[in-house]
Amino acid sequence: AQTVTQSQPEMSVQEAETVTLSCTYDTSESDYYLFWYKQPPSRQMILVIRQEAYKQQNATENRFSVNFQKAAKSFSLKISDSQLGDAAMYFCAYRVTQGGSEKLVFGKGTKLTVNP
């Protein structure tokens, strides 16, 4: 079964600095999608960035970028120029495709604090 591990329950960063959140996953599939979702306090989960496993190029979305290491099954999120609004829970997720499943498997999350 696919699993997603986020080894950092909490992280903090100074405003304007850069922070990297870690994620590892376990799968036997060769083609899959990975996602980072952000869940601000008492607000809904929103997609930050996604990565297709067949693409070697790392995905980027403005200040957010990933370091996708397929062989190592690692998918870290880098946030550059951190802003106060980046404070949230960040969840790494894997999209299961075996057997026609469409579910996302999430890690336990990393709580990011941004200090002014």
Place this chain on the structure above:
Amino acid sequence: DTGVSQNPRHKITKRGQNVTFRCDPISEHNRLYWYRQTLGQGPEFLTYFQNEAQLEKSRLLSDRFSAERPKGSFSTLEIQRTEQGDSAMYLCASSRTAFQETQYFGPGTRLLVL
């Protein structure tokens, strides 16, 4: 695009009562998903629909849980004979049918069972 909406946003109930939650997906999205999120955990998959067909159910979805999407638009999730362990945030997400389309989440319904 008005986003995924869920009602109610909060529900407090007594153990043994039945509760029903509603999810309205993004209008052009054919797929609808339900997840459950407990404190300190990531969301866990419960079930998903393509149009009105329920295509997958998790083992987490016990006999007391039932989900429907009768006309392929909104969906309801009912929990019968609630237990304290059912206290959680229930999240709904929707996506288009294309392979590996992104799932967009609603704000969730927070259930507290006393």
